[in-house]
Structures are given as structure tokens and as C-alpha cells.
Amino acid sequence: MTCYKVHKTTPCESAKEQIPVARPRREDPREPDEDDERLSEEQLRRLAYSEVVRRYLKYPEIRRLVRRIDGSDDPEKTLDTTRTNDATFEEFVRALVLTTRED
Structure with a gap:
């Protein structure tokens, strides 16, 4: 009976699901x-539309590293x-540079 009285005065609630809160985007530190x-x-x-870039982005580790760099307090240092x-990430960066290079 004691348990019933406790539940009657303070009903049980299921634990609420912890939803991760997204970090706010950092200010753009670039100068004009x-x-x-x-x-x-x-x-x-x-x-x-680059097939080479798409192939690299199929790797979960490449996507994870990009997110880590993007969310870093010092993205330039984290990128370097x-x-x-990471040799594969370096290859990915080189592919990005080659894809965007003006001919």
C-alpha cells in the first residue's frame, strides 16, 4: 500500500528521451x-557533380572528419x-582543390 500512496501523490513519469541540442553556428570570423x-x-x-568527390563522401569517416572540422572552435588548425x-582525408582535400581549380 505504501507504494500506491507514493505513486498517487507523485505519479511516475517515463524518462524523457535526451535529444542532443545542436551547437549554435559560430560567427563567421572572416574579414570582408x-x-x-x-x-x-x-x-x-x-x-x-564531381564523381570523385562523391566517392570520397561515401566514406563515413570522411563525413565525420568534415563535421568535426566544421564544428571546431579553430577550424583552420583542425583542418591542418x-x-x-589522415592520408585519405588529404587525398580528399586534394580532390576538392583539383575539382575547383580554374582552368
């Missing part, structure tokens, strides 16, 4: 004069470290 370093629409289109420590 760095806009010339952004990819053009044509370069973005080439990336989107990742390129140094």
Missing part, C-alpha cells in the same frame, strides 16, 4: 576582404591537423 577566397557558383556546381594525420 576574404570574400575573394569563397568558391564561385560554378566551383560549387563542379563539387556537387587532420590533413597531416
